[in-house]
Amino acid sequence: MKIKDIYELPDCRFLVKGDPEREISRVFCCDLLSIAMSKAPAGGVWVTVMGNKNTLAVASLTDTACIVLAEGVSLDDSTLAKAEEEGIAVAATELPVFDMALQIYKAGDL
Amino acid sequence: MSEALTFNYKIDGDDFTRAGEASSSVKNKLKQLGLDSDIIRKVAIAMYEGEINMVIHADGGSITVTVSDSDITMVLADHGPGIPDIEKAMQEGYSTARPEVRSLGFGAGMGLPNMKKYTDEMHIDTVIGQGTTITMKVHI
Ligand SMILES: Nc1ncnc2c1ncn2[C@@H]1O[C@H](COP(=O)(O)OP(=O)(O)O)[C@@H](O)[C@H]1O
Ligand SMILES: [Mg+2]
Numbered sequence: 369m370k371i372k373d374i375y376e377l378p379d380c381r382f383l384v385k386g387d388p389e390r391e392i393s394r395v396f397c398c399d400l401l402s403i404a405m406s407k408a409p410a411g412g413v414w415v416t417v418m419g420n421k422n423t424l425a426v427a428s429l430t431d432t433a434c435i436v437l438a439e440g441v442s443l444d445d446s447t448l449a450k451a452e453e454e455g456i457a458v459a460a461t462e463l464p465v466f467d468m469a470l471q472i473y474k475a476g477d478l
Numbered sequence: 479m480s481e482a483l484t485f486n487y488k489i490d491g492d493d494f495t496r497a498g499e500a501s502s503s504v505k506n507k508l509k510q511l512g513l514d515s516d517i518i519r520k521v522a523i524a525m526y527e528g529e530i531n532m533v534i535h536a537d538g539g540s541i542t543v544t545v546s547d548s549d550i551t552m553v554l555a556d557h558g559p560g561i562p563d564i565e566k567a568m569q570e571g572y573s574t575a576r577p578e579v580r581s582l583g584f585g586a587g588m589g590l591p592n593m594k595k596y597t598d599e600m601h602i603d604t605v606i607g608q609g610t611t612i613t614m615k616v617h618i
Contacts (some may be wrong), residue, residue, distance in 0.1 A: 399583060400583055400586040400588075401530075401582075401583040401584055401586070402527065402530075402584065402586040402587075402588035402589055402592060403586055403588055404583075405523055405526060405527065405588075405592065406523055406588065406592045406595070406596070410515070410519070418582075418583040420494075420582055420583070421494070421495050421498075422494060422497065422498060422582060422583060422584070423583070425497070425498030425499075425501075425502065425526070426498075426526070428498075428502055428505075429498070429501060429502065429505060429519075429522040429523065429526050430519070430522075430523075431515075431519070
């Protein structure tokens with residue numbers, strides 16, 4: 369599955385497109401940054417309700433391909449600009465973490 | 479590379495918006511040096527945890543990273559309160575982080591254990607009321 373395949377999912381909208389051709393490794397869910405820091409898979413889609421600058425720092429350090437913000441959480445414009453710069457995709461959804469992660473998992477056969 | 483490369487960073491206390499910048503910068507430099515991605519990931523995780531600890535527990539400090547042919551050494555020095563009981567602090571889940579800090583996703587008490595787990599050597603030097611110096615090495 370590639371990043372562009374998540375663009376199609378009806379329940380999430382992309383705030384930063386990232387690299388459409390980047391291959392996705394796994395879906396990962398976690399809201400504690402120290403745990404995400406050690407467990408987030410490289411090339412993964414990380415679904416979380418934690419939307420702040422540190423979310424992006426952790427994503428960048430772990431080589432996460434895409435951050436999905438659940439439960440209507442958002443990121444401020446400067447953090448989104450930084451994500452753009454670093455080539456990390458960012459999407460947002462109103463759905464809870466599990467429901468969103470499951471949709472991506474099913475869509476991607478991961 | 480034969481001569482060791484050194485990178486220095488100053489870390490501001492209580493500035494969460496910038497926490498992680500030094501680790502990001504080191505990560506990018508190691509990438510440019512063409513180091514193995516597993517090694518880069520270990521260094522990035524360990525240094526980020528140390529950097530965050532300096533911000534939330536010690537009002538900032540300084541980090542020196544040295545890259546030689548055989549290893550990457552990170553020295554994180556602060557003038558914070560020191561760590562009264564290292565053994566306790568090293569336990570997974572132990573944290574004295576304030577509630578505001580926890581609400582940002584920190585304070586899981588996994589930082590020091592992660593630093594230990596992802597490095598080949600780790601040494602903590604701490605004096606109550608004077609500060610803490612943590613030295614970590616990742617073999618290449
Ligand atoms: N540089 C430091 N200066 C003073 N205390 C520290 C420092 N680093 C860690 N500690 C202490 O060790 C505890 C455990 O650290 P850590 O495992 O990183 O968990 P957390 O940062 O989530 O609390 C901290 O809550 C704090 O009491
Ligand atoms: Mg910590």
